[in-house]
Amino acid sequence: MKKAVILLSGGLDSSTVLAMAQAQGFACYALSFNYGQRHTAELQAASRIASAAGVVSHKTIGLQLDSIGGSALTDDEIAVPETDVNQNGTDIPVTYVPARNTVFLSLALGWAEVLGAQDIFIGVNAVDYSGYPDCRPTFIEAFTQLAQVATKAGVEGQAFQIHIPLIEMSKADIIQAGTDLGVDYGLTISCYQADDQGRACGRCDACQLRRAGFSAAKLSDPTLYQ
């Protein structure tokens, strides 16, 4: 079996990506980050999901991204928006973490190289997160180019592939696809400000998108709300 590194946040999207990678026959190595996000409930969710999926290995790397600041997701002084999605007066949401996906993919690339894997999966989505520059296909293409020249494996001729299976899917499509693959979304957490019990706020951007997705897919929403 070919090995793949899967970026697993503990949310709905990345859990679906993991199921897709397994369905494609990859031996999956899940990678999560403890990067100073406001709550650790999503890391607990990532562990539950990795365990339920039976991944080969699940690694959580500590990374003090909060020391850089600049995002509502890591900086306590910037409020998480509860207004309508992307209606906060700028094109790029305050929940954007500077260079986050670049950092996450770099670490996934490092682990892939150690494992001898050439496939990396990431759950970026252009429809919902068009305001995040590092969720666009253009970014993924540039990172793929970088991977070829950045690594010993790439220089030796191994071709890296960054898989973005969700890129053109709606939230409803993602939920339907994951449900078909047996993903238990009750294990996942999407909320930007979940409480210690992992219950979602129901008000932040991520909660609104998730709730609307289940509604549009005409599937019951297993999310625990506060």
Add this chain to the structure above:
Amino acid sequence: MKKAVILLSGGLDSSTVLAMAQAQGFACYALSFNYGQRHTAELQAASRIASAAGVVSHKTIGLQLDSIGGSALTDDEIAVPETDVNQNGTDIPVTYVPARNTVFLSLALGWAEVLGAQDIFIGVNAVDYSGYPDCRPTFIEAFTQLAQVATKAGVEGQAFQIHIPLIEMSKADIIQAGTDLGVDYGLTISCYQADDQGRACGRCDACQLRRAGFSAAKLSDPTLYQ
């Protein structure tokens, strides 16, 4: 004054780069990483150097790169080579840390974006470290392309520049240039396996390159050896 982020390891090269950036008139923000390297003496050196140079800010980000493994510099099970440089039977040394410069530059990019800086300095050197894929101009060019599409600032038209002033310099040239700029190399540590007092082993690749550099520059070597 324009702001710049300087990757500062505490070694000879990055300390010289910092002095060069200051000489070019940049307000310097130094960035170091506690990434599971075998000793923390170089982090203490980075702090001394940043302080002596009078940087605007010095940040050290914790990053569990050792959990990925694969390098003699972060994995206790892989020995640091004490043979002649690059004579260990492969083209790429075992001291290569998978995707390290990609990860470091990604975090520098994130901080630069938060600071509103568009200049990043890194002390990569093609002459001495030709075996490291992520020390080559090709890699730097690919990262610059990535930075433009990965960030809010880049999408909004800000042009990032990754400065690599040492890229074609010999170790002796670097030492001469830094000496001319007033760098105190007695504060720096290059050794891969320095002891708790920051004393160098004198045998590893980095020690050999450094010692030969002072010799070729005809300057006295201030390094403390064990």
